[in-house]
Structure formats: C-alpha cells, structure tokens
Amino acid sequence: MPKITEERREEQRSRILSAAMATFAEHGFRGASMARIIKASGLSAGAIYTYFPTKDSLEHAVAESIFRNRLGALRELAESDPVPAPAEGVRRFVASIPAELMDTGLLLQIWGEAVSEDRFRELSTGILRGLVERMGEYLAAWLRQERGLDEAASRERGRRLAPAVVALCQGYILRRALSGEGEEAFLGSVDALLQGL
Incomplete structure (x- = not known):
C-alpha cells in the first residue's frame, strides 16, 4: 500500500475539519454525531479515526482552528503598512471571520x-x-505610527486598550448570531467610539 504524502494527509485533515465544522454548526456539539461527520466528509470511519480518535478531539481541533485563524488576522493588522486606524482594524478583523x-x-x-x-x-x-x-500589539503599532508614542508607552497603552477592543468584537459576533443583523450599524457605532483613541 503506498504511503500518504504529507500534503495529502493535511488535505484530508482539513476536509475532516471542514465537515465537522459544518456538522457542529448545523447540529450543535451535542447533536453532532461521528456518523454525521463521517457522512459529511465523504471519508471512511477509519480515515476519520486515524486523525481524530474521539469526537472530543475533533471538537477541540475545530475550536482551535477557528481561533488560531483569528490570531493570524490580528497579526496581519499589526504588520500592515500603514497600520490601519482602530475603527478600520476592527472592521477588517470582524470581516475576516467567515460568515x-x-x-x-x-x-x-x-x-x-x-x-x-x-x-x-x-x-x-x-x-x-x-x-x-x-490586539495590544496591533494597537501599539498604530499608536507608534499615528500618535508618535515610543515603544514602551505604545505597548502599555495598547495593552490597556486591547481587552475593551476585543470585547467590542465579541459583542458584534454575539449580536450578529442572535439577531442576524448586518455589520454596518454596529460597526458605525464602533467607528464613532474608536475615533477618539
């Protein structure tokens, strides 16, 4: 039997995660069964269990994958040239979250x-x-660029502001999931709030 290449292995793992994510979204973590995930993936049970021996391990991998991608989005903001203003940064960050x-x-x-x-x-x-x-790193980069703060001052101010700005993003996610409302009204309000930074 030929060996599976690393690229193929990663492709299958990604396929399983996508199927699990869709199944969890549709049925919830408690209502999603491994049988449903296997069916959605189009792979065999053996293939699934090779990568994820339990439903718990699959749930954890899906959650970790979702959150890790959000960290990457924030890193991109901090490394932008020029670094976008916080109102635009929040807008880009929430736009990076798949609908x-x-x-x-x-x-x-x-x-x-x-x-x-x-x-x-x-x-x-x-x-x-x-x-x-x-988020603190991104805000510090913007504060250095736009407000001329030195390294220490920008890091300290970014660190203090970051929990509130992350909470704004979480509030948007909650509001959208519960009400189905689009982003414009909420982000317009965030824009007004963050203009004063």
Whole structure:
C-alpha cells in the first residue's frame, strides 16, 4: 500500500475539519454525531479515526482552528503598512471571520461550552489571552505610527486598550448570531467610539 504524502494527509485533515465544522454548526456539539461527520466528509470511519480518535478531539481541533485563524488576522493588522486606524482594524478583523461561523452561532457554541467544559475553557481562555495580546500589539503599532508614542508607552497603552477592543468584537459576533443583523450599524457605532483613541 503506498504511503500518504504529507500534503495529502493535511488535505484530508482539513476536509475532516471542514465537515465537522459544518456538522457542529448545523447540529450543535451535542447533536453532532461521528456518523454525521463521517457522512459529511465523504471519508471512511477509519480515515476519520486515524486523525481524530474521539469526537472530543475533533471538537477541540475545530475550536482551535477557528481561533488560531483569528490570531493570524490580528497579526496581519499589526504588520500592515500603514497600520490601519482602530475603527478600520476592527472592521477588517470582524470581516475576516467567515460568515458561517457567525451566522450559525458556532462561535457562541464554543464559548458556551467553555462555561461548563474544562477542555473548552482551557482552550478558550488561552486563545482569548492570545487575542488580547495580539490586539495590544496591533494597537501599539498604530499608536507608534499615528500618535508618535515610543515603544514602551505604545505597548502599555495598547495593552490597556486591547481587552475593551476585543470585547467590542465579541459583542458584534454575539449580536450578529442572535439577531442576524448586518455589520454596518454596529460597526458605525464602533467607528464613532474608536475615533477618539
């Protein structure tokens, strides 16, 4: 039997994660069965269990994948030239979140699971710390560029502002998942708030 290349292995893993994400979004973490995920992926049960031996491991991998991509989006903001103003940064950050994650409430499900499930709590709190840290780095880069603050002052101010700005993004995700409203009214309000930074 020929060996599977690393590229093929990563492709299959990504396929499984996509199928699991869609299944969790449709049925919730509790209502999604491995049988449903296997069917959605089009792969064999053996192939799925090779990558993810339990449903818990698959849930964790989906949640981690979602959050890691958000960290990358914040890194891109900090490394932009020029660094966008906070109102535009928030707009770009929430635009980077795939609509299916917000419209299905999958992100809210993950946060909800974090309240009572240790495995999700540990992951979510770690990622939240990472998001706040990255948001602080982005804000510090903007403060250096636009306000002329030195390294230490910009880092300190960015660190202090970051939890509130991340919370604004979380508020948008919550509002969109619950009400189905688009982003313009909310982001217009965020724009007005952040203009004063």
